[in-house]
Amino acid sequence: MPPPKLGKNQVFFGTFIHSKGLDELEYLHNAAVCVDTSGKIVAVETNCNQQKAVETLYGRLGWSLDDVSVVRARDGGQFFFPGFVDTHVHASQYPNVGIFGKSTLLDWLNTYTFPMEASLSSLPKARRVYTRCIRQTLAHGTTTAAYYATIDVDATNLLADLCYSMGQRAFIGRVCMDHLGPEYYIDESPDQALAATRATIEHVRSLDSDYELVSPILTPRFAPACSAEAMKGLSELQKQTHLPMQTHISENRDEVKLVKELFPNSKSYADVYDTHGLLTEKMILAHAIHLTEEEADLIAERNTKVAHCPVSNSALSSGVARVRWLLEKGIQVGLGTDMSGGYSPSILEAARQAKLASNHLAMPEGQLDGLPQDERDKAKLSIDEVLYLATRGGAQVVGLADKIGAFEVGMQWDAQLIDLGIVPAEVTEDDFTTHGNVDIFGWEKWDERIAKWVFSGDSRNTKRVWVQGRLVHQQT
Amino acid sequence: MPPPKLGKNQVFFGTFIHSKGLDELEYLHNAAVCVDTSGKIVAVETNCNQQKAVETLYGRLGWSLDDVSVVRARDGGQFFFPGFVDTHVHASQYPNVGIFGKSTLLDWLNTYTFPMEASLSSLPKARRVYTRCIRQTLAHGTTTAAYYATIDVDATNLLADLCYSMGQRAFIGRVCMDHLGPEYYIDESPDQALAATRATIEHVRSLDSDYELVSPILTPRFAPACSAEAMKGLSELQKQTHLPMQTHISENRDEVKLVKELFPNSKSYADVYDTHGLLTEKMILAHAIHLTEEEADLIAERNTKVAHCPVSNSALSSGVARVRWLLEKGIQVGLGTDMSGGYSPSILEAARQAKLASNHLAMPEGQLDGLPQDERDKAKLSIDEVLYLATRGGAQVVGLADKIGAFEVGMQWDAQLIDLGIVPAEVTEDDFTTHGNVDIFGWEKWDERIAKWVFSGDSRNTKRVWVQGRLVHQQT
Numbered sequence: 001m002p003p004p005k006l007g008k009n010q011v012f013f014g015t016f017i018h019s020k021g022l023d024e025l026e027y028l029h030n031a032a033v034c035v036d037t038s039g040k041i042v043a044v045e046t047n048c049n050q051q052k053a054v055e056t057l058y059g060r061l062g063w064s065l066d067d068v069s070v071v072r073a074r075d076g077g078q079f080f081f082p083g084f085v086d087t088h089v090h091a092s093q094y095p096n097v098g099i100f101g102k103s104t105l106l107d108w109l110n111t112y113t114f115p116m117e118a119s120l121s122s123l124p125k126a127r128r129v130y131t132r133c134i135r136q137t138l139a140h141g142t143t144t145a146a147y148y149a150t151i152d153v154d155a156t157n158l159l160a161d162l163c164y165s166m167g168q169r170a171f172i173g174r175v176c177m178d179h180l181g182p183e184y185y186i187d188e189s190p191d192q193a194l195a196a197t198r199a200t201i202e203h204v205r206s207l208d209s210d211y212e213l214v215s216p217i218l219t220p221r222f223a224p225a226c227s228a229e230a231m232k233g234l235s236e237l238q239k240q241t242h243l244p245m246q247t248h249i250s251e252n253r254d255e256v257k258l259v260k261e262l263f264p265n266s267k268s269y270a271d272v273y274d275t276h277g278l279l280t281e282k283m284i285l286a287h288a289i290h291l292t293e294e295e296a297d298l299i300a301e302r303n304t305k306v307a308h309c310p311v312s313n314s315a316l317s318s319g320v321a322r323v324r325w326l327l328e329k330g331i332q333v334g335l336g337t338d339m340s341g342g343y344s345p346s347i348l349e350a351a352r353q354a355k356l357a358s359n360h361l362a363m364p365e366g367q368l369d370g371l372p373q374d375e376r377d378k379a380k381l382s383i384d385e386v387l388y389l390a391t392r393g394g395a396q397v398v399g400l401a402d403k404i405g406a407f408e409v410g411m412q413w414d415a416q417l418i419d420l421g422i423v424p425a426e427v428t429e430d431d432f433t434t435h436g437n438v439d440i441f442g443w444e445k446w447d448e449r450i451a452k453w454v455f456s457g458d459s460r461n462t463k464r465v466w467v468q469g470r471l472v473h474q475q476t
Numbered sequence: 477m478p479p480p481k482l483g484k485n486q487v488f489f490g491t492f493i494h495s496k497g498l499d500e501l502e503y504l505h506n507a508a509v510c511v512d513t514s515g516k517i518v519a520v521e522t523n524c525n526q527q528k529a530v531e532t533l534y535g536r537l538g539w540s541l542d543d544v545s546v547v548r549a550r551d552g553g554q555f556f557f558p559g560f561v562d563t564h565v566h567a568s569q570y571p572n573v574g575i576f577g578k579s580t581l582l583d584w585l586n587t588y589t590f591p592m593e594a595s596l597s598s599l600p601k602a603r604r605v606y607t608r609c610i611r612q613t614l615a616h617g618t619t620t621a622a623y624y625a626t627i628d629v630d631a632t633n634l635l636a637d638l639c640y641s642m643g644q645r646a647f648i649g650r651v652c653m654d655h656l657g658p659e660y661y662i663d664e665s666p667d668q669a670l671a672a673t674r675a676t677i678e679h680v681r682s683l684d685s686d687y688e689l690v691s692p693i694l695t696p697r698f699a700p701a702c703s704a705e706a707m708k709g710l711s712e713l714q715k716q717t718h719l720p721m722q723t724h725i726s727e728n729r730d731e732v733k734l735v736k737e738l739f740p741n742s743k744s745y746a747d748v749y750d751t752h753g754l755l756t757e758k759m760i761l762a763h764a765i766h767l768t769e770e771e772a773d774l775i776a777e778r779n780t781k782v783a784h785c786p787v788s789n790s791a792l793s794s795g796v797a798r799v800r801w802l803l804e805k806g807i808q809v810g811l812g813t814d815m816s817g818g819y820s821p822s823i824l825e826a827a828r829q830a831k832l833a834s835n836h837l838a839m840p841e842g843q844l845d846g847l848p849q850d851e852r853d854k855a856k857l858s859i860d861e862v863l864y865l866a867t868r869g870g871a872q873v874v875g876l877a878d879k880i881g882a883f884e885v886g887m888q889w890d891a892q893l894i895d896l897g898i899v900p901a902e903v904t905e906d907d908f909t910t911h912g913n914v915d916i917f918g919w920e921k922w923d924e925r926i927a928k929w930v931f932s933g934d935s936r937n938t939k940r941v942w943v944q945g946r947l948v949h950q951q952t
Binding site: 253314 | 605836843899904905907919928929952
């Protein structure tokens with residue numbers, strides 16, 4: 001089922017909050033954002049109420065009153081925020097969120113991950129899992145996701161179908177792994193891996209020929225799971241198709257050691273990807289924790305992107321990625337939930353844990369202990385910064401910086417309406433109502449409201465979600 | 477308003493999960509727990525349905541059918557769990573949750589904390605804040621809380637009144653601070669501090685003469701904020717009243733340094749409390765991060781308790797408390813939300829972050845880097861362990877180990893009914909329903925369901941909450 005066309009132009013009134021730059025949120029109050037029937041933002045006006053919009057904006061846009069539907073954010077507790085970008089998420093692992101046992105990366109893959117992924121060759125099971133994963137990520141305000149599916153072509157195509165019909169902007173990766181995988185879950189050969197990948201590309205093209213909403217993404221799982229032939233083949237395919245790519249790098253110390261053993265002639269993990277033609281500006285590298293200075297410099301030089309996945313990194317005891325260090329090298333960084341290495345479908349949770357993980361770097365006895373306090377404190381990410389990573393940073397990482405991530409003319413209306421609970425002026429002891437974890441008493445400044453949302457918000461605060469102007473989720 | 481008396485005996489049917497010991501949850505399926513009109517558990521029977529209960533249990537207990545009301549946990553997704561114990565929480569800071577700016581402990585106190593606490597001398601404001609704090613903690617399954625109020629007697633008494641009428645088991649601490657505080661928020665003298673504390677004790681005694689539900693707790697804020705006279709006076713008062721006590725220790729390196737400067741003749745921070753008669757088995761020490769080996773040994777020797785507050789410690793970049801190390805010394809440890817150093821009213825969130833913080837200890841480049849992997853891995857807390865800390869550990873810390881924290885005959889029915897969302901067998905693309913973040917597909921084992929709850933659960937999963945047999949919260 002293709003997404004329905006929007007019948008009407010839309011205008012949104014109220015407070016709009018988005019990132020101006022890495023360390024600065026912009027607050028637009030009493031503003032209006034006009035969105036045309038293609039889902040594109042065609043006007044952003046401050047100090048604009050409905051009367052003024054009708055008198056000045058509509059004429060300029062050639063709109064008549066009948067053409068326009070209106071959505072208003074309630075003063076005080078509600079605001080519009082750009083949709084979140086999840087730059088690294090395994091849709092196929094969704095049912096395993098929260099299940100880790102005592103494992104770290106390599107045994108976790110064998111115990112939990114590969115059996116679950118393999119089982120999704122059953123299409124009814126894949127439909128149930130993928131539908132739920134898309135619904136939950138939409139409910140948490142994720143308007144764009146870079147997905148890993150499985151090695152199975154039909155199930156991967158189904159994920160594309162579901163994203164398309166449910167209206168989530170998505171990159172769909174059939175996982176290439178022709179090396180070291182378990183017998184029951186592995187591509188048979190480099191040729192077969194490439195043929196299967198081409199089959200999913202064809203399917204997505206038949207669905208959405210210009211990749212406006214859903215796009216394929218080339219997905220070598222990670223160096224240990226790919227033969228040199230498969231990696232070179234994917235690099236060739238990328239040159240032909242110009243498609244984006246995604247993989248993992250340097251998540252876990254044992255993994256780094258394994259790569260060293262498997263590729264004894266490479267200078268580093270990053271060098272493995274570089275020498276196989278995969279380290280380009282179209283590549284998203286997840287994790288990037290245990291990089292050397294030289295690797296980070298190489299990644300910066302190639303303009304390769306990084307998906308920071310703090311929830312996963314803390315849950316699997318992988319380590320803490322040095323985001324400030326990456327950013328200062330000029331590397332573009334976004335956030336990933338990395339389900340089910342991460343336990344949460346929420347990029348807001350990823351933003352929160354990005355803040356906390358960066359605090360851990362700066363702590364006494366932490367990774368930077370010994371450096372002066374000033375130096376350590378610099379590693380800490382601010383609220384504004386983690387929200388930038390969640391939106392504009394993510395948009396850069398998936399190659400859509402000019403299209404999504406902020407409220408600017410020419411961008412798409414990929415947005416969420418956030419509602420923070422207001423504590424009544426008169427509370428009573430027998431009122432059992434809560435409206436989630438965020439309680440606004442009324443005296444908080446706007447930056448404090450945002451801080452409360454980042455630390456305590458969840459999908460209860462996400463009232464409605466739009467992608468390309470289309471309403472794709474609302475609270476029931 | 478006193479809590480209503482329970483009219484009827486109650487029997488609860490279904491799955492009951494609680495801690496047998498530190499590292500072992502016990503799962504009781506098809507079980508029945510009988511609770512008398514005083515709120516006490518009088519029978520725990522496995523393999524017991526309603527018919528069997530009527531035939532065997534009721535007779536043994538002298539109950540007739542008419543006397544009993546029945547509550548059933550639905551098979552599959554629901555279970556009963558002991559209520560959580562929050563061993564360290566500042567009710568008066570509740571409106572500040574999530575608001576930190578760039579601060580760490582000492583500037584955070586001056587910028588955010590003291591102004592908020594001082595403002596609660598306005599009783600209408602205190603009523604609004606305290607009522608909301610109690611409602612939210614109850615909604616998150618906290619049946620017992622060790623509260624810090626403020627220095628104000630009337631507002632502190634109001635907190636006691638509200639806990640009593642809303643039915644939360646609580647320790648109410650008027651904060652003693654006669655040193656180094658801001659001019660607008662400080663006890664005038666040691667004598668005044670003690671007189672004010674005695675006034676709140678009298679008030680709580682008039683409310684609940686045997687301290688069955690609500691008890692005073694002696695609360696020297698922390699060593700830097702207390703004169704030697706005030707600490708000695710509180711120690712004397714404790715010897716007369718046998719009341720519990722609470723304070724902070726070794727949360728932040730600058731704080732430790734300050735204590736060294738203020739008490740140059742003391743051997744350590746712990747020694748300050750010891751030499752002022754406060755380091756006893758009745759004392760709860762919050763944080764305990766930067767302790768020396770000698771301090772931890774002294775705390776163990778005195779049988780003094782520790783409130784571990786990982787959410788706060790990560791948010792304020794304070795450091796990571798070494799819980800395994802404390803436990804292995806024989807120190808009893810519980811969890812605290814430490815609002816608003818912590819950003820969440822949820823002890824489930826504290827349990828989750830206790831798990832993650834312990835992972836951080838074990839990480840490469842983490843605090844224990846250099847030790848062999850085995851040694852590092854030992855620092856990690858398991859799901860079962862953090863749930864123990866949240867219930868039985870907390871019960872030990874607040875001195876109620878024989879009364880709450882598990883489902884055992886003779887204990888109080890302080891419990892929560894947890895409901896994990898079940899993903900329908902048939903999902904549809906246009907179904908916008910979510911029931912929170914926990915999605916159970918049906919194939920998960922019980923320990924995996926619990927892991928999903930710990931990592932992704934929130935107050936949406938807490939359907940009903942009881943204290944002493946009384947229903948004190950249910951979802952609206």
